[in-house]
Amino acid sequence: MLKFDEQKQINSVNGGLALRGEIEKVVDEIQEKGFDGIYFIGIGGTWASSLQAEVYMRGRSALPVYVENAAEFITTGNKRFTKDSIVIFSSVTGNTEEMVKAVEKAKEIGAKVFGFVDKAEAEIVKLCDWCISYPENEQLKFYMTANRLMYNNGEFPEYDRYNKEMEEHLAEALVNVEKKADAWAAEYAKEVYAYVKANPDMPHYFVGSGNQWGATYSYAMCYWEEQLWIRTKSITCAEFFHGMLEVVEAETPVTLFMGEDSQRPLAERVAGFLPKVCKNYVVIDSKDYELEGISTEFRGSLSHLVMHAVNNRVDAHLEDEFKHPMVIRRYYRQFEY
Template sequence: MLKFNETKQIDSVNGALQLRGEIEKIIDEIYFEGFDNIFYMGIGGTYASSMQAVTYITGKSALPVYVENAAEYLTTGNLKLTSKSVVIISSVTGSTEEMVRAVSRVKEIGARIVGFIDVKEAPLAQSVDYLVSYPANEQIKFFMAADRFMFNNGDFPQYEQFYTELDEHLAKALVEVEKAADAFGEKFAHEHKDDSMHYFVGAGNHWGAVYSYAMCYWEEQHWLRSKSIHSSEFLHGTLEVIDRDTAVTVFVGEDEQRPLSERVAKFLPRICSRYTIIDTKDYELEGISPEYRGRISHLLLRAITQRIDAHLEKINCHPMEIRRYYRQLDY
């Protein structure tokens, strides 16, 4: 398989899960000290992951949680973000301009900052109150923090059983999903390598991943035009520009908002011949109880799209690392 190292991927996911004790200690301290609200803050891909985490918590807990775009925060501010707030961020390089400036402003206010920063020597890593440094697996780390907050709040009594299953089975299960999706990913890449426009549709804890996939992967890395549409909005405008030959992919997850994507999937065959339905229910997760699948179905989505990316990169002879403008030009 292209760009696939089973041992490395298993070790990476298991390494992220082994951060749980460190994350629990941080979240427990914050929770029992008290706070007025929780903000997940990001920009670009980290904003997408933040949206996922906030949607996830909102459907399962009354905890006051918000998502904040760093660039918007720098211009508009947010009066709900106070010295008693908790701000959770993530960054690969720890040097993204908007995040560095936003964190500086948050520090002036006095809110506590939890930072998942891949490079522990980065400027951003030096600015947070609580640092967890481990490469990649951003969504796992964000959701681990969310789960611990909800556990402390009495909203997740199955917490220990859930993480026992993840510790024992998740890494291997995701690798098997990726293997199972490889042939599909190659076929999809061949069919859509020259798309002039591709609409990606999703909802629930998939929405952030769909938003990121369209923007950070197809546009930024593959240089293919795309647009992300929330399933709840597809039938309120976007359907009018879909015709027989429009490329549309619907990601159907397994959380509370599944019916929104199922509705789009049911409608599309009436007007379109180039639609694709990617349903995480079609993939086995050995060792994971059915009642927990909705909590992690967004991770299956990424395992599937990684196969598309690997084949698309090869077919179009375009390395995903290359950028035209991002970090190449000042703007």
């Protein structure tokens, strides 16, 4: 399989899950001391991951948990954000301009900051009250944090059973998703390449909701647009019906991300609508992928990870089809702007 190191991926996820003790220690301390609000702050892909953590908790937890976009936080700010507030953020490099300024502003206000910064030597680490440095697995780290917050708040009684299943089976299950998706992904990438070459202006439409919305938004923008320079538009399943539907015709390329969380019914509505007006759509449904050893009731909390695993395979094949190394940038960080 192209760009696939099974053992490395298993180790990566298991290493992420092994952060649990550290994460629990930080979260327990946060909740023991008390707070008036927890703000997941991000920009671009890390904002998308923040949205996933928030929507996951919104339906399950009475804790005051919110999302802020870093650039909005440093301009508009938030009057409800105080010295008793908590920031949670994730950053690979630790030097994204908006993120640095947002954390600086939070610290000036007197809030406490919990960072996941891949590079332990980044300057931003010094601003954190707590920091865990471990590569990748951002969504997993956020959900592990969310799970502990809810457990401590009496909203996650199945916490131990959940973690046991994750620690025993998740890494293997996600690798198996990649393996299962690979042949389909190779075919899909070929089709996308042919379509884009024939229709270079046409945006590819991505639709998704719930914890798939962060996946949909960031996949369209941070992968296809930023890393592959392919036009996209992303929209939630709910909002799809309030405007965007009108520009879908028989040949319009649409990909629907379906998950298994509380917003699945919204995706089902899109899945029911599309065949009536379009014949160039694709549905990627996390439900089609077995997650051995993981209970059905927990699958909704993993839908975005399943989608990420599927899309890892799509990316590998798109990069090859388009002969476009995903690391190159046309403008981003290439000059001052």
